[in-house]
Amino acid sequence: MHAGRTWRLVAGSLALAAGFGCLTAGTVTAAPRGGHADTQAIVDGFTAHGVPGAMVFAGDDHGSWTVTSGTGKLGADKPIRPWDQVRVASNTKMFVSAVVLRLVGEGRVRLDAPIEEYLPGLVRGNGYDGDTITVRQLLQHTSGMADYIADVLADPDANNHSWRPEELVRIGLSHPPLFEPGTDWGYSNTGYIVLGMLVEHVTGDDIGAEITDRLIRPLGLWQTTYPEAGQKQIRGPHAHGYYAFPGQPVADVTELEPSLPGAAASMVSTGPDLTRFVRALLAGNVLRPDLLAQMRTTVPAEGPDYGLGIREIPLSCGGVAWGHAGNMPGFDSFTAATEDGRSAFAVANGHLRDGGPADLRNAVESALC
Secondary structure, eight states: OBTTBOOOOOTTSOOOOOSOOSOOGGGSEEOOTTTTHHHHHHHHHHHHTTOSEEEEEEEETTEEEEEEEEOSSTTSOOOOOTTOBEEOGGGHHHHHHHHHHHHHHTTSOOTTSBGGGTSTTTSEETTEETTSOBHHHHHHTOSOOOOOHHHHHTOTTGGGSOOOHHHHHHHHHTSOOSSSTTSSOOOOHHHHHHHHHHHHHHHSSOHHHHHIIIIITTTTOTTOBOOOTTOOSOOSSBOOOEEEOTTSOEEEOOOOOTTTTHHHHOOEEOHHHHHHHHHHHHTTSSSOHHHHHHHTOOEEESEEEEOSSOEEEEOTTSSEEEEEEEEETBEEEEEEEOTTSOEEEEEESSOOTTSOOOOHHHHHHHHHO
């Protein structure tokens, strides 16, 4: 559920503020085939190599534009539009991190406190000790906590029932630690399930409600939702997601039990909403300056350096952008923005013909540069 680590499925495992306002078809400039040609060529390359559809939405303080290729629904001439909702997978982590940091600002959570202080007994056994794993380490993927994804996706019934976060954590902890806490970096969706439980314990409300009340509504992200357990369908205009199971034809995997990715990757959103969120974040409209600085303090990672739920992305044209990727069967996405107000979001609704994901970071970098 992050760049370069797309969910692996076995056959049958899943039927798987300021800004743009409520976007309508008239608020985005569709780039002509001659405009933004480099970015258009990249998305055309994705569809030429087997991705059903791809789209880039980008802009700056002067306006926005989009390029698109292929279709959002096989069998129909329906290019993916900026306002089409998609499953944005691990882009969810930026929102969870922002909520946790808000709680830090309120004095209700301490970044360097052990998780045992908030969720006693949850992280224990099989080499794990909740007294040695901090909130910061969970946010930054330096906890050493093993992932739960491969196990649940090997379950043919995984998409047919709701999952409690404790179940997902227990599955992750059934594997030994990847390393001693704080000594290395290893991407852990399990850690973000724990962070969702932390938010719920501290606030007495569920993580989806906290994200909605603290971020989605205040920022006017009207096309963004944190689906409740059992809400498998994407409500409203959306692109379909496709995945080729081994030895089988391409399948429509748009429907997903959202409690399966949970606080690690369950959100549904659009390019305009996600770019608005990251721009607001970098502009200081989400977190206090000291907390934003903590979020942007990075460590070396697989891929771009990782902060607290966000990556620092070097740009070929100079400078850096900040954002996150999201990967799951059916939908790959990448969101990034710069401090000077440039932003871009790319999405593909399937994999390349060779089974690999589209290089959405390249598409976003082209748009930003």
